[in-house]
Amino acid sequence: MTVMVPSRTPALITPGRQALDSALHQLDQAAEHLRLDAGLRTMLATPRRSLTVSVPVRREDGRMDVVQGFRVQHNVSRGPAKGGLRFHPSTDIHEVTALAMWMTWKCALVGIPYGGAKGGVAVDPGMLTQRELERVTRRYVNEILPMIGPEKDIPAPDVGTDEQTMAWIMDTYSVNTGYAVPGVVTGKPLMLGGSLGRSNATSRGVQIAAMCALGRSPEGVTAAVQGFGKVGAPAAQFLSDAGCTVVAVSDATGAVYSAGGLDIADLRAWAAESGGVAGYRHADALDHAELFELDVDVLVPAALEGAITAENAPRIRARLIVEGANGPTTPEADEILAANGTIVVPDILANAGGVIVSYLEWVQNMQAYSWSGGEVELKLRDLMEGAYAEVRSLAAARDLTLRQAAHVIGVGRVAEAHQMRGLYP
Ligand SMILES: NC(=O)C1=CN([C@@H]2O[C@H](COP(=O)(O)OP(=O)(O)OC[C@H]3O[C@@H](n4cnc5c(N)ncnc54)[C@H](OP(=O)(O)O)[C@@H]3O)[C@@H](O)[C@H]2O)C=CC1
Numbered sequence: 001m002t003v004m005v006p007s008r009t010p011a012l013i014t015p016g017r018q019a020l021d022s023a024l025h026q027l028d029q030a031a032e033h034l035r036l037d038a039g040l041r042t043m044l045a046t047p048r049r050s051l052t053v054s055v056p057v058r059r060e061d062g063r064m065d066v067v068q069g070f071r072v073q074h075n076v077s078r079g080p081a082k083g084g085l086r087f088h089p090s091t092d093i094h095e096v097t098a099l100a101m102w103m104t105w106k107c108a109l110v111g112i113p114y115g116g117a118k119g120g121v122a123v124d125p126g127m128l129t130q131r132e133l134e135r136v137t138r139r140y141v142n143e144i145l146p147m148i149g150p151e152k153d154i155p156a157p158d159v160g161t162d163e164q165t166m167a168w169i170m171d172t173y174s175v176n177t178g179y180a181v182p183g184v185v186t187g188k189p190l191m192l193g194g195s196l197g198r199s200n201a202t203s204r205g206v207q208i209a210a211m212c213a214l215g216r217s218p219e220g221v222t223a224a225v226q227g228f229g230k231v232g233a234p235a236a237q238f239l240s241d242a243g244c245t246v247v248a249v250s251d252a253t254g255a256v257y258s259a260g261g262l263d264i265a266d267l268r269a270w271a272a273e274s275g276g277v278a279g280y281r282h283a284d285a286l287d288h289a290e291l292f293e294l295d296v297d298v299l300v301p302a303a304l305e306g307a308i309t310a311e312n313a314p315r316i317r318a319r320l321i322v323e324g325a326n327g328p329t330t331p332e333a334d335e336i337l338a339a340n341g342t343i344v345v346p347d348i349l350a351n352a353g354g355v356i357v358s359y360l361e362w363v364q365n366m367q368a369y370s371w372s373g374g375e376v377e378l379k380l381r382d383l384m385e386g387a388y389a390e391v392r393s394l395a396a397a398r399d400l401t402l403r404q405a406a407h408v409i410g411v412g413r414v415a416e417a418h419q420m421r422g423l424y425p
Pocket residue numbers: 084157158159160161202226227228229230231232250251252253275276288302303304305324325326327351352354355
């Protein structure tokens with residue numbers, strides 16, 4: 001009898017798998033530096049809980065689609081899991097796991113009492129009506145309901161989701177609980193217990209990190225920003241308001257360039273009206289790839305993972321990269337950039353402003369109290385500048401890149417928490 005062995009097709013390397021490989025590589029480097037034992041390394045490389053759900057969506061025309069949703073809690077040793085929810089057609093379990101792992105190190109690095117989580121639904125929000133989006137969100141939340149809660153796991157916005165999505169999450173959870181639970185989610189509308197300063201917090205943090213890294217007056221500093229969404233657009237605005245000349249920005253529709261500097265407020269109005277930056281008449285059109293090769297002082301990737309690779313890194317002329325996005329730079333690109341003397345302020349530091357103000361929102365919710373915008377901003381600045389100073393001084397003391405130093409601190413704190421709680425219950 002002949003046994004038919006199915007031919008093996010090479011495993012598809014999705015962008016999500018690449019992101020997870022990058023995250024595991026960074027963990028490995030930090031674990032090596034910290035001399036963590038093999039058992040602890042395996043614990044830190046493995047998500048604590050991981051759920052894949054099927055989300056049926058009733059479309060306006062009556063059709064039923066079924067999409068996949070994910071929630072991954074990477075680590076809960078230092079507190080409840082925390083992290084955003086992404087709606088994007090190519091999201092998968094690997095990407096969500098990588099993003100959850102980065103959340104763990106990020107929260108530990110900036111010293112807030114959370115573990116790391118992330119969620120994703122494989123939909124293109126641009127292709128759904130508002131009612132369809134609401135149905136997807138509510139059904140996804142019902143599917144992951146046992147995992148989330150203000151003391152367990154607290155979602156927040158990420159790519160493709162916003163304050164409205166968070167309001168639906170808060171409502172779905174509260175209806176199931178029997179009373180209003182604002183602390184189950186952050187990045188909510190102010191009316192439902194959101195915090196002043198949260199909507200722009202990630203971008204404000206990017207600007208603070210950029211100023212720390214520049215170490216000089218922003219006057220005369222040029223910048224380019226990839227991504228013009230919730231992080232990229234306000235980041236471009238803050239950099240411009242601080243005195244930088246933002247010469248180029250991009251979104252999925254295209255990229256635009258003006259040597260004399262873009263009027264970011266005007267460009268935001270154009271993008272809101274026309275659906276994207278493409279076609280903005282006070283600037284020249286640019287290829288997506290060209291934005292990365294501009295001779296600027298600061299480059300802010302604020303879109304998706306894997307934007308800076310071994311392919312384009314040799315042509316990057318920016319002196320400083322401040323990662324608004326999570327995972328925009330591959331490990332191979334990191335080596336090229338380091339060899340070329342480019343400073344990279346890593347994602348887990350540069351974009352931590354979002355989760356910092358999410359934490360402040362959650363603290364306000366848990367106390368049923370609220371702070372002024374000024375108080376929130378001061379606390380955000382304090383935590384960002386403190387974390388930046390710690391990373392810079394460790395990097396200098398041990399001859400590490402800022403990314404390596406940030407991971408050594410983040411991973412080290414989580415490892416210590418595991419050790420103190422006891423590794424072998
Ligand atoms: N929101 C937050 O609080 C936080 C977000 N982050 C990270 O920041 C990044 C951006 O998130 P966020 O701003 O919230 O997401 P949004 O969905 O609000 O915006 C994403 C932006 O990226 C653009 N984009 C997508 N593909 C490309 C491309 N190939 N080239 C150029 N631009 C592109 C989109 O364009 P278009 O609109 O045309 O599709 C959009 O402008 C992500 O990596 C996220 O994980 C990190 C910390 C917190």
